[in-house]
Amino acid sequence: MPPLTRSVLYIPASKERALDKARGLPADAIIFDLEDAVAPDEKETARNTLRAALKQGGYGRRLRIVRVNGADSAxxxxxLRALKEMSFDAVLLPKVETSAQVDAVVAVLPDTPVWAMIETPLGVLNAAEIAAHSAIEGFVMGTNDLAKELRCRFRADRLPLMGALQSTLLAARAHGVIAVDGVYNAFKDEEGLAAECAQGRDLGFDGKTLIHPAQLAIANDVFSPDEAAVDLARRQIDAYEAAEKDGQGVAVLDGKIVENLHVVTARQILAQAEAIAATAE
Structure with missing residues (x-):
């Protein structure tokens, strides 16, 4: 089972207080941001601050992802060179458009999983090629930049972005890559966040990137299987296994057919529920 990524929180790598606070937040993953959240004159300081924070540790089971500046930047x-001296789980590369950009990261950090920001039209069009790269572990949708590049208008239903979201998700699923939805900018709008999380979950995303700790509880809740889903998963598995013992290839539960494909999904739900329960221990 891939790591939990229901809630993926951006933290500025230059903010020592925020880095410390993140150790106690209920985030599944943290993106330590050296890119957009750090001013140009603070880049070197941010690297040093992040190095010290990661050395101190204390982030527990949280996935530690570092977003670097693009290769075309100063x-x-x-x-990338600084990351050689740090302990983390993955590097996040912004504005990935080709697998060659991933090769450039691997050349410096050969044993490090790479996550790719998909936030340009070319990145979406080449998502399958990028996902097929052996170093790629995850995709993060950069919906703000993508909307800017597409020149589309904001809509609560995100209809103008739907083609890009689904195309990227298809590429991720085709190659076994984690896919995390973009941010919701109005961090005080809990109802809007919950609705967009539910949309992302229903599309198939593994979680949501977040810009504020206040968004964590909603993302964790929406992207977690509820009690009804867990109960149904257990009963589907039991029904199918009972049917197998009787020499049947399908079962019937609550008036609906249960096949092997349903059991695969049911086992994934139970595995996720167990992983979530473990985070509370």
């Missing part, structure tokens, strides 16, 4: 190469 800071990207230095970011």
């Amino acid at each position: 800071w990207g190469a230095d970011d």
Whole structure:
């Protein structure tokens, strides 16, 4: 089972207080941001601050992802070199459009999983090629930049972005890559966040990137299987296994057919529920 990524929180790598607070937040993953959240004159300081925080540790089971500056920037190469001295779980590369960009990261950090920001039209069009790269572990939708590049208008239903969201998700699923939805900017709008999380969940995303700790509880709740889903999963497995013992290839539960494909999904739900329960221990 892939790591939990229901809630993936951006934290500025330059903010020592925020880095410390993150150790106690209920986030599944943290993106330590060296890119957009750090001013140009703070880039070197941010690397040093992040190095000290990661050395201190204390982030527990949380997935530690570091977003670097792009290779075409003045800071990207230095970011990658600095990461050689740090302990983390994955590097997040912004504005990925080709697998060659991933190759450039692997050349510096050969044993490090790479996550890719998909936030440009070319990135969406080449998502399958990028997902097929052996170093790629996850996709993060950069919906703000993508909307800017597409020149589309904001709509609560995100209809103008739907083609890009689904195309990227298809590529991720085709190659076994984690896919995390983009941010919701109005961090005080709990109803809007819950609705967009539910949409992302229903599309098939594994979780939501977040810009504020206040968004964590909603994302964790929406992307977690509820009691009814867990109960149904157990009963589907039991019904199918009982049917197998009787020499049947399908079972009937609550008036609906249960096949092997339903059992696969049911086992995934139970595995996720167990992983979530473990985070509370």
